[in-house]
Every structure is written in C-alpha cells, then in structure tokens.
Amino acid sequence: xxxxxxxxxxxxxxxxxxxxxxxxxxxxxxxxxxxxxxxxxxxxxxxxxxxxxxxxxxxxxxxxxxxxxxxxxxxxxxxxxxxxxxxxxxxxxxxxxxxxxxxxxxxxxxxxxxxxxxxxxxxxxxxxxxxxxxxxxxxxxxxxxxxxxxxxxxxxxxxxxxxxxxxxxxxxxxxxxxxxxxxxxxxxxxxxxxxxxxxxxxxxxxxxxxxxxxxxxxxxxxxxxxxxxxxxxxxxxxxxxxxxxxxxxxxxxxxxxxxxxxxxxxxxxxxxxxxxxxxxxxxxxxxxxxxxxxxxxxxxxx
Numbered sequence: 001x002x003x004x005x006x007x008x009x010x011x012x013x014x015x016x017x018x019x020x021x022x023x024x025x026x027x028x029x030x031x032x033x034x035x036x037x038x039x040x041x042x043x044x045x046x047x048x049x050x051x052x053x054x055x056x057x058x059x060x061x062x063x064x065x066x067x068x069x070x071x072x073x074x075x076x077x078x079x080x081x082x083x084x085x086x087x088x089x090x091x092x093x094x095x096x097x098x099x100x101x102x103x104x105x106x107x108x109x110x111x112x113x114x115x116x117x118x119x120x121x122x123x124x125x126x127x128x129x130x131x132x133x134x135x136x137x138x139x140x141x142x143x144x145x146x147x148x149x150x151x152x153x154x155x156x157x158x159x160x161x162x163x164x165x166x167x168x169x170x171x172x173x174x175x176x177x178x179x180x181x182x183x184x185x186x187x188x189x190x191x192x193x194x195x196x197x198x199x200x201x202x203x204x205x206x207x208x209x210x211x212x213x214x215x216x217x218x219x220x221x222x223x224x225x226x227x228x229x230x231x232x233x234x235x236x237x238x239x240x241x242x243x244x245x246x247x248x249x250x251x252x253x254x255x256x257x258x259x260x261x262x263x264x265x266x267x268x269x270x271x272x273x274x275x276x277x278x279x280x281x282x283x284x285x286x287x288x289x290x291x292x293x294x295x296x297x298x299x300x301x302x
C-alpha cells in the first residue's frame with residue numbers, strides 16, 4: 001500500500017499553514033504529531049482510493065436527525081441555530097461537577113488539526129480535517145471517582161430550533177456513550193471546527209465528539225452535558241433499534257448491519273461510477289485501538 005506524505009494529501013493552503021495549528025499532545029510515554037497521526041500503516045486515509053473530502057461535501061451531506069432525516073436537511077435547516085451562549089456541564093461520578101462555557105473550553109484547550117476518517121453505518125465515508133483536542137484533556141478538569149466506568153454524552157434539546165425533534169424519530173435528547181478507556185484514548189476527539197474554520201451548525205456546533213474507529217452515529221453533536229456513570233448508558237440508537245446498533249459500534253466489516261453489508265464503502269467526493277472500497281477493521285485505526293478490545297467477541301459486542 002502506497003504511503004502518502006502529508007503534503008500530497010492535504011489541500012495546499014492547509015499544508016502551507018499547518019505549522020500554525022498542528023501541535024503535539026502527550027501520548028503516554030511519548031508524543032505524537034497530530035498532522036501525521038491518522039496515517040498509520042493501517043489507516044484507510046493512507047490508500048490511493050482516499051483523499052481529503054471537500055469542504056462543500058463535508059458541510060452539505062450530513063446525518064443530523066435533529067434537523068431532519070434528509071442528507072441536505074441539516075445544512076438547510078440549521079443556519080439560524082443559536083450556539084451562543086453555550087455551556088457544557090460535567091457531572092456524575094466526579095468529586096466536583098463543573099459547568100464551563102464554550103469560550104472557557106476553547107481558551108483552555110487550543111485546537112489542533114486532526115485529519116481523521118469518518119465512516120457511516122450507511123456505507124459511505126469521508127476524510128475530514130477536523131479541528132479539536134482529546135476528550136481526556138477536558139475530563140482532566142474533574143477528578144473521576146472509582147465508579148466512573150462509562151461516559152454519557154447528551155446533546156441539546158431544542159425543538160423550537162431543531163424541527164426534527166418534533167418527531168419521535170429518536171428518543172430526544174440525543175444520547176451516546178463510551179467506556180471510560182475509550183473516552184480517555186487520545187484519538188477520541190472533541191471537535192471545535194473543520195478545515196481550520198469554526199465548526200458549522202450542520203456539523204455539530206459548537207462542540208461535538210468524534211471517535212474515528214467507530215461508526216459516525218456514535219458522535220454526539222451540540223453537546224451540553226458529559227456525565228460519568230457506573231453502568232453502561234443506553235444510547236439513542238440503541239434505544240431505537242438494539243438489533244441494529246450496539247453499544248460499541250466499532251467499524252467491523254465482518255459484522256453486517258441487518259439490512260446491508262459493511263464489507264465495502266462509498267467514498268464521498270469520488271465519481272459516482274468509482275468502485276466501492278474495502279472497509280478496514282476499526283476504520284483503519286487498529287494499530288491504535290485494537291488493544292482496547294483484547295479478548296472480546298466483536299461479533300457479539302458489536
């Protein structure tokens with residue numbers, strides 16, 4: 001498999017400006033450059049079938065059921081969504097709950113570029129230059145107690161602004177969850193922007209979560225609460241259809257969705273006649289995250 005240089009796969013302007021926002025983060029025993037991090041030897045982003053998705057495609061082809069079930073609904077219906085003022089509360093199994101404004105979060109945790117692949121359970125994928133930082137950085141603001149086994153994310157409930165919430169498509173407000181070790185992994189990203197710009201409303205502004213080795217629906221948008229809990233939370237999609245959407249939701253081409261195969265995917269931005277590409281285990285991030293699931297039956301715990 002051919003390896004690409006960062007300059008070969010990144011739009012010229014972003015490549016030239018990269019030093020102004022690509023930073024280093026601590027990664028256990030060492031540091032890891034976020035500009036290079038996604039392109040490990042197994043990462044799907046490193047093969048010839050993939051390239052960074054255009055800003056237009058990323059911002060106009062979305063799943064965001066709070067604004068409707070159509071792919072263009074979020075772009076069309078979210079433009080007047082208010083993201084200021086905005087507070088995020090961290091509570092649950094912590095010594096001292098806190099509430100932070102989005103301004104406090106942005107000033108305390110500078111964002112860096114993370115070019116990470118999004119794989120949708122519907123069978124399409126994008127390579128997105130996110131701006132953000134590791135969730136573990138934010139969780140370091142509170143001291144977790146011994147009962148903190150899972151992290152639950154809750155999105156805003158505002159049916160006056162989000163027309164999709166007027167219908168029982170999902171159990172509103174939207175909720176998602178991670179195991180604590182998944183949440184603390186450096187690749188688990190709190191997203192604040194993309195393409196070195198402010199995060200658009202249709203992509204989850206002002207703050208969303210993104211876990212690149214899991215299907216995209218695990219990524220709660222417009223987060224208002226992060227809760228540390230002892231028991232596994234029931235996510236909105238698990239509530240809607242537990243047969244189709246398990247808690248872990250790791251990208252696994254060997255586990256079909258009950259209504260379609262997950263063996264291949266369509267790359268958004270490619271010609272409509274372009275062949276589908278092979279789906280990689282853990283979305284191509286196996287080297288980084290497979291150890292989290294050692295000994296687990298990933299067909300049973302899907």
